[in-house]
Amino acid sequence: MIETLIQHKHQLNEGSLKNCKVLVVDDDEISAQIITHIISDFANAQYVCNSASVFTKCLELRPDLIILDVNMPIKSGVELCKELKSSIETEDIPVMFATASLDHDTQKACWEAGGDDFIIKPILAMTLMHRVKNILMNEIRMTVLKDISFRDSLTSLYNRHYLYSEVVNSLKSAKRDNEYFSIIVLDLDYFKSYNDTYGHLAGDECLRVVANALARVIHRPHDTAIRFGGEEFVIALPKTDSKGCESVGKRILKTIEALCIPHEHNPTGVVTVSAGYMTIKPTTSTTLDDIINQADLALYEAKEAGRNRLCGFSDTYR
Ligand SMILES: [Mg+2]
Structure with a gap:
């Protein structure tokens, strides 16, 4: 969890990412496994294939990033993202879309649903790694800064x-x-x-x-x-x-x-x-x-x- 890093903010570096949690959502299990495997190299990654279980999984796991496949049965990635962004418990979790679709309308829908980034399938491992690392490092920095702004400097209690x-x-x-x-x-x-x-x-x-x-x-x-x-x-x-x-x-x-x-x-x-x-x-x-x-x-x-x-x-x- 990012929260645990706050106590060690002076040691902020790439090693800090290993405590971050990434949830991969993809109806294609092989694709989910590949993405999870790449991210597991530097962070804590898990996947689900059923889009209907994402919300419950989010509450249980409290992920620091969600990677969302766009094309899924029952509920598309875009619909799911809109739901996540409109719930108080999940609205702050960054969402990165993974899509094979290069067309203008799909990409527009991803941004409009509140997505923070996206990556084109087939995924290039190196690009996925760098994108995910960047998002997570920014999340950590933001959390540390937010925590500092919330603390009273004399007593370290909240202000x-x-x-x-x-x-x-x-x-x-x-x-x-x-x-x-x-x-x-x-x-x-x-x-x-x-x-x-x-x-x-x-x-x-x-x-x-x-x-x-x-x-x-x-x-x-x-x-x-x-x-x-x-x-x-x-x-x-x-x-x-x-x-x-x-x-x-x-x-x-x-x-x-x-x-x-x-x-x-x-x-x-x-x-x-x-x-x-x-x-x-x-x-x-x-x-x-x-x-x-x-x-x-x-x-x-x-x-x-x-x-x-x-x-x-x-x-x-x-
Ligand atoms: Mg799919």
């Missing part, structure tokens, strides 16, 4: 940009599937006096340690810890009801206090956080900001009630 461009998609899914969606907003107690007492460098270090602890508490793949700004963090918990959200919130409070970072102006003597949450079954008009604002009100309540605590709202019982 606001990630929240508003990626987490919004989880909210969309929650609306579509009629599922709960929870947000926790938290911030460090008495952080201004922490900075005033220990200095801004110590303040930065404190934020880093807290951020690392948050990342450890958030386990499930779709849960996300975000540095929202300053000493404020947002935790997004898709498919989580108020009970689950409360349990994560309490675990966060406990974990941060257990770090035992000395803070002489905090009555507990150590750094603590206050947190507010909002759990909702979102309607079509619910925005991420609506939920964050509600969680923020709960955070205000937690601060008013004496800090180092969790308050929350939920529309669960409405």
Whole structure:
């Protein structure tokens, strides 16, 4: 998977391709085998001959590139490409067409269906190799750049940009599937006096340690810890009801206090956080900001009630 390469971005080279997955779709098994064999030399390639099974295969394999035969029974490559490009789960996977057809109309249909490249059959192994390598290397570069743009430079947690461009998609899914969606907003107690007492460098270090602890508490793949700004963090918990959200919130409070970072102006003597949450079954008009604002009100309540605590709202019982 490309994601695993992000941790090793400094070592980006052709060897990185071996983790990339390519799905070859061709109703002619011999042709599928040949293409797969050529690509297997430098990447992880698999093939399917039945165009009807492509979508399921994509969800299972999460390929970084699909090579699609144009002429297939039941569903043509062009039709299939249109479907892949119109589904949120598969729209970003590049598609390379393989076609024996040199005519203007077929090639036009390939481009218009959203294809990213195509190669003429009979395939020249060298050209196929270079084309596939180019697409995969570009995908890796894009993924690395995207990841860098999504990270907060101080804490390495995700940033606001990630929240508003990626987490919004989880909210969309929650609306579509009629599922709960929870947000926790938290911030460090008495952080201004922490900075005033220990200095801004110590303040930065404190934020880093807290951020690392948050990342450890958030386990499930779709849960996300975000540095929202300053000493404020947002935790997004898709498919989580108020009970689950409360349990994560309490675990966060406990974990941060257990770090035992000395803070002489905090009555507990150590750094603590206050947190507010909002759990909702979102309607079509619910925005991420609506939920964050509600969680923020709960955070205000937690601060008013004496800090180092969790308050929350939920529309669960409405
Ligand atoms: Mg065919």
